[in-house]
Amino acid sequence: MVFGRLTSSTLTLRGRVAEQIREAILSGTLREGEKIVERKLASQFGTSLAVVREAIIQLESEGFITKWPNASTHVTKLSPVEIDKIFACREVFEGFAVEEASRLATPQNIESLKALFLEMVD
Numbered sequence: 315m316v317f318g319r320l321t322s323s324t325l326t327l328r329g330r331v332a333e334q335i336r337e338a339i340l341s342g343t344l345r346e347g348e349k350i351v352e353r354k355l356a357s358q359f360g361t362s363l364a365v366v367r368e369a370i371i372q373l374e375s376e377g378f379i380t381k382w383p384n385a386s387t388h389v390t391k392l393s394p395v396e397i398d399k400i401f402a403c404r405e406v407f408e409g410f411a412v413e414e415a416s417r418l419a420t421p422q423n424i425e426s427l428k429a430l431f432l433e434m435v436d
Contacts, residue, residue: 331359332369339378339389350379350387 325333335355338344356366370387373379380390392400419427 327361327365328368328372331355331361331365332372334359335369335373336376336378339373344389346389346391348389350389352387 335344335350344350350370352363352366352370356363359366370379374381374387378390379387381387
């Protein structure tokens with residue numbers, strides 16, 4: 315698993331590390347249930363263990379990471395009920411997004427979408 319070096323100046327170092335780890339979880343680079351190895355992450359990001367640990371605490375509070383009783387840290391596993399809730403929320407948000415997009419779309423936007431659609435089906 316390889317991550318890009320951190321360059322954004324708009325976040326704290328802890329925030330940038332947390333964002334990279336979050337992206338790795340959301341993209342599937344770090345998989346559900348996978349053990350988080352702090353030293354490995356610190357080496358990959360070129361940061362101290364303290365910064366990685368602070369980022370892990372942040373991600374744990376957001377629900378992305380779980381600390382298990384034996385003190386190991388893993389990517390959080392979602393239960394079937396949690397997955398159902400996520401899909402229910404997505405239905406609502408995505409439906410609203412489609413309604414707003416269709417209401418605000420210009421003729422140029424619609425033509426661009428048609429062109430993209432035709433590229434996808436070809």
